[in-house]
Amino acid sequence: MKALRAWVARLFGSWPSARRERELAEELQDHLELQVEDNLRAGMPRERARREALLKLGGVETAKEAYRDRAGIPLLEHTLQDVRFACRQLARNPGFAATAVVVLALGIGASTAIFAFVDAALVRPLPYRDPASLVSVTESIGTLVRRSPLSHADYLDWKKLNRALDSLDVFSGSGYMLSTPEGAELVSGARVSAGFFRTLGVAPVLGRDFLPGEDAKGAPAAAILSHGAWQRRFGGREGVIGETAVLSDIPHTIVGVLPATFHFAPRGAAEVWTTQQGTGACELRRSCHNLGGVGRLKPGVSIAAADSEMKRIASELELQYPDSNRGQGASVVALAEELVGHLRPVLLLLLGGAALLLVIATVNVTSLLLVRSESRRREISVRGALGASRGRLARQFLVEGLLLAAAGAALGLGLAAWAMRLLLRLVPTDMARGMPYLQGLGLDPHVLAFAAAVSLLAAMLFSLTPVLRSPFTAIQDGLALGARGSTRTLWRHFASRLVVVELAIAVVLLVGAALLGKSVRQLLDVELGFDPDRIATLRVAAPPARYDDSERAVALAREVVARASGLPGVESAALTSVLPVSFNGNTDWIRFVGRPYDGEHNEVNQRDVSADYFATLRVNLVRGRFFTDAEDASKPKVVVINRALARRYYPGEDPIGQRFGDTSLAPGSIKEIVGIVDDVREGALDSEIWPAVYYPFNQDSNTSFSLVVRTSQAERSLLPALRAEIRRIDSSLGIVDEAAMRDRINDSPAAYLHRSSAWLIGSFAALALFLSVVGLYGVVAYSVSRRSQEIGLRMALGAGRGSVYRLVLVEAGRLAAFGIGAGLVLGTAAAASLRKVLFETSAWDVPTLVGVAGTLALAALVASYLPARRAASVDPVTALRAE
Amino acid sequence: MGDKADVWQGTLALMVLKTLEALGPLHGYGIARRIEQTSGQLLVLNYGTLYPALLRLEQEGSIASEWGVSENNRRAKFYRLTRAGRRQLAREARDWEQATAILARFLAPSGERA
Secondary structure (H helix, E strand, O other), X not given: OHHHHHHHHHHHHOXXXXXXXXXXXXXXXXXXXXXXXXXXXXXXXXXXHHHHHHHHHOOHHHHHHHHHHHHOOHHHHHHHHHHHHHHHHHHHOHHHHHHHHHHHHHHHHHHHHHHHHHHHHHHOOOOOOOHHHEEEEEEEEOOOEEEEOEEHHHHHHHHHHOOOEEEEEEEEEEEEEEEEOOEEEEEEEEEEOOOHHHHHOOOOOEEOOOOOOOOOOOOOOEEEEOHHHHXXXXXXXXXXXXXXXXXXXXXXXXEEEOOOOOOOHHHOOOOEEEEOOOOOOOOOOOOOEEEEEEEEEOOOOOHHHHHHHHXXXXXXXXXXXXXXXXXXXXXXXXXXXXXXXXXXXXXXXHHHHHHHHHHHHHHHHHHHHHHHHHHOHHHHHHHHHOOOOHHHHHHHHHHHHHHHHHHHHHHHHXXXXXHHHHHHHHOOHHHHHHOHHHOOOXXXXXXXXXXXXXXXXXXXXXXXXXXXXXXXXXXXXXXXXXXXXXXXXXXXXXXXXXXXXXXXXXXHHHHHHHHHHHHHHHHHOOOOOOOOOOEEEEEEEOOOOOOOOHHHHHHHHHHHHHHHHHOOOEEEEEEEOOOOOOOOOOEEEOEEOOOOOOOOOOEEEEEEEOOOHHHHHOOOEEEEOOOOXXXXXXXXXXEEEEHHHHHHHOOOOOOOOOEEEOOOOOHHHOEEEEEEEOOOOOOOOOOOOXXXXXXXXXXXXXXXXXXXXXXXXXXXXXXXXXXXXXXXXXOOOEEEEEEEHHHHHHOOHHHXXXXXXXXXXXXXXXXXXXXXXXXXXXXXXXXXXXXXXXXXXXXXXXXXXXXXXXXXXXXXXXXXXXXXXHHHHHHHHHHHHXXXXXXXXXXXXXXXXXXXXXXXXXXXXXXXXXXXXXXXXXXXXHHHHOO | OOOOXXXXXXXXXXXXXXXXXXXXXXEHHHHHHHHHHHOOOOEEOOHHHHHHHHHHHHHXXXXXXXXXXXXXXXXXXEEEEOHHHHHHHHHHHHHXXXXXXXXXXXXXXXXXXX
């Protein structure tokens, strides 16, 4: 207690106080005078009385010093002094200070910004209760599809039969036509089983959760709103509970509102959540898979155990329902893995890149400080000669380093905040919806702690290096003007090594950036199978209740195409159920007429397209014919297949005229192949081509479809007219996702992920290149300035300019060669770890490596040419006279 | 001067506290003089070390200081014992007596040897 009280007093006493000093002086003065008087009284002469009094006190200054040491905390006081001194030092050389702070800020800012994304996506737990015990439960199809949605019937069996999960619930996507005063609007939604939110451990903030049984057939329709939808569409009124919302012509009672913090990435955009009652056309068939599963593990059950349990149940169902379940397996993975696993390689790659940039920045500042410590030898020697201890001198460097790091960190945090906002804005809207965990990204405590740790580490590194290298030992050496000691050569070797490190890291980043850049070009140049230029697209959703039979849907589709075709500048228009470059999926399961069948999965992409679809997209017809608009439900069923299907299922045969149907070959399902088209890339840019079937829309209609319009003018400017024209048909039609086909492709997740990582790593690499070349320049220039006397001597003895150039360039060339060589070795090793994110680009790409080495060599040449020229222009007389 | 002892660490605080208890509020010089007198001039007190010791006692709350007027009519800083200081004095004096008693027994010429 007493000691603590004393420490607090000393802590406050550490700040310099003029009053305390004055009082101390006065007190000591009193003391002396009292004693002088006593001494006089004892009969001493005045002179002696005063001397004795001083002797007895032990000197006024000594007493004051002892008093001050006790008044404050000497370490703290000295540190404060060091800080003041460091500030003055830095202010005296603002160019140096600014350079060091900016370089550090770049490194700290880049790594902090990237870490914030890593933290949001990979580190922070999902906003559910005990997220570690949540799993994603799906089926799998043979070895082709590792994770495929559940069918409703399978879900019910799995839920009933498993012993590994406390609960199992499902979700599926849906869109609703919401009647609003401005007309119908398509809102994104999700349908879930009644226990979905309970399984996640999320409770509504307002109203109630779905009740058990509310997902049974015929239960009254209930809806839960997302927090955003509640605020935006219902004004955040509490009274909204119990009101009715008309969703696609069906009245739903609003029963609850979800918390603002809730998000569920697979349905990131969902505004309304309704119950999955298993009454849809798909849910009634065991072979139709449209549900995602989320389960909570029983305590003590591992994911692997749940996985094998589900696989066991799946194999029982295979025996029980061979028609629908042959080849259907099961897959259980951690929910977090399902939600963010695909981002991990890219994010870790970016974090690695940012870390390398930070290392370069730190090394760069280290060599700057080294140069500076070299030119401060005299100052340090003088302070040493005046009695500063080694520790005190070392602390001075540490304080200067920490000060630089603190300034760098402050600026770096600003940069990071700006970069985060910029990066978030660059995420395409559709993708951002799928990554709801990125909302609220900012300088939160996690991110700040990271920045602090990184800055501290950097500060330690670059402030301790000069301490270790500093020429404390040779004080008289430093005092002698122009003295040259062995320390200088030592320093040169050390700084050279740092430059080699910088160059090597720059090479690694450049190699990575070049490979990623090449990979992006490959990705965007990938064969699409159609001409994506001058195509406008949008999606139309008609209320199913109003277009309930296929005739009405077909009539609507024909009207939409006709109206779109009639717009000025439009060359042709067509429909498809799913636009190309979306996803592999929405599949059909086919069985060939006249061939033995053992229940194998012939999984093919299925698209329903209108007659002019292939012509509009300019898809090449390989054989046979396209279908016609007249081929509707009244005509025999026909199908166009892609090359991949022909290759896989009709090797060495002519598919034209062959027939296939559904797995039971039901008479109504048999179709005849009338044409083969080139492979259109239906899936993402970086996924493979699947076999595909194209059915006439008129024979397999739907109330929701995408329109593709080829125009002779700018396609983006056509979109508003297109929207207005379609609205004129029926104002209850929902129209969404209006975009140019080119933009859709460029903003697709695969393109975005590749492009953004290439750009980020590219800018890291550019910074690294710049920093390392500047570092090289610094070392060579310093070395030249130190050797000007030697160079002058050489020239006086007859050395030509050429040989001086050679002298400098050889030194720089050796460093560059070491750096580039080491970088190439490390770069190829690092590139191997890139393999996961590269698209059709080999990690061992000789032209890339040669190009990078060439670029860096050229930059190094430029960086060393300038000091070499200065060296060659040394005037021997001046150089020899100097010092 | 060989027969004079230096004041060893720790005992100075005790002497200061005892002095203030005996004489009431006193300035630094007065405390120093009193300690030397009480020791019968056997102690050499470096007056310079007294002030940090006073500051320490003040920081610990055992004594308090205020400015007053000295006997020669000058402004001077007076130290006085606080309640906590009184308690500390009692405790330390007891400890000290105990310690010296034990040592005395060890050093007594008639002590038994094992």
